[in-house]
Amino acid sequence: MSSHTLTPLGGAPAGRTVRVGWDAPLASFFAVAWDEPDDEAAEADHLVFAGAAPYDISDPATVLELVTPYAVIPEGLREELLADRDREGDRFRGRPAADLVGIAALPFARSTRQADAIRAALR
Numbered sequence: 001m002s003s004h005t006l007t008p009l010g011g012a013p014a015g016r017t018v019r020v021g022w023d024a025p026l027a028s029f030f031a032v033a034w035d036e037p038d039d040e041a042a043e044a045d046h047l048v049f050a051g052a053a054p055y056d057i058s059d060p061a062t063v064l065e066l067v068t069p070y071a072v073i074p075e076g077l078r079e080e081l082l083a084d085r086d087r088e089g090d091r092f093r094g095r096p097a098a099d100l101v102g103i104a105a106l107p108f109a110r111s112t113r114q115a116d117a118i119r120a121a122l123r
Contacts, residue, residue, distance in 0.1 A: 001025070002084035006071035018048075018071035020063045022081060024088040025095060027117070028056040029081060031063035033070045053105045054092050055117035060085075093121045 003021040015036030023030050030051030034044040048066050051057040060081035064073055092098055102118045109115035 002081070002088065004077065004080070006067060006073065008071050009069075012070065016070065018067050020060075020067060020077070020081065022084040022088055023051065024085075024091040026052070026054050026056065027090040027092040027121075028052075028054065028058070029060050029063045029085070030057065031066040033067055053108065053110075053114070054098075054102055054121065055114045056110065058113065098122070 001021060001023050003019050006018040006020065008016040008018055013035045015038075016033070017036070018031075018033040020029070020031045022028075028051045031048050032046070032050075033048040034046045036044055047070055050066055051063060057063055060078045063081070064078060067073070092102075099122060102122045106115060106118050109118060
């Protein structure tokens with residue numbers, strides 16, 4: 001799994017964290033952004049949480065678009081994310097829990113492409 005922590009935009013709360021990357025075990029790019037609360041008992045405010053299902057996001061432009069309102073996007077990050085995917089590959093197929101996770105995720109697939117990729121991995 002790759003993970004790139006981005007610099008929050010000016011004016012963001014002190015506890016803002018923004019990350020994008022490639023999750024090889026899910027074969028998906030991901031984006032997360034959240035604000036840590038001032039109160040330790042409170043939960044974090046999740047601004048973005050995407051790419052947490054098998055084959056969910058296949059294009060790094062999608063995750064970069066999701067975090068653009070919250071962080072500075074460094075030049076060349078799209079290419080770096082593609083290199084992460086090429087280096088780490090698709091490790092969803094054949095994993096011990098792939099059948100369980102794939103079957104559970106299939107009814108919630110957000111696109112035909114994602115559903116087809118999950119079905120292919122389950123064969």
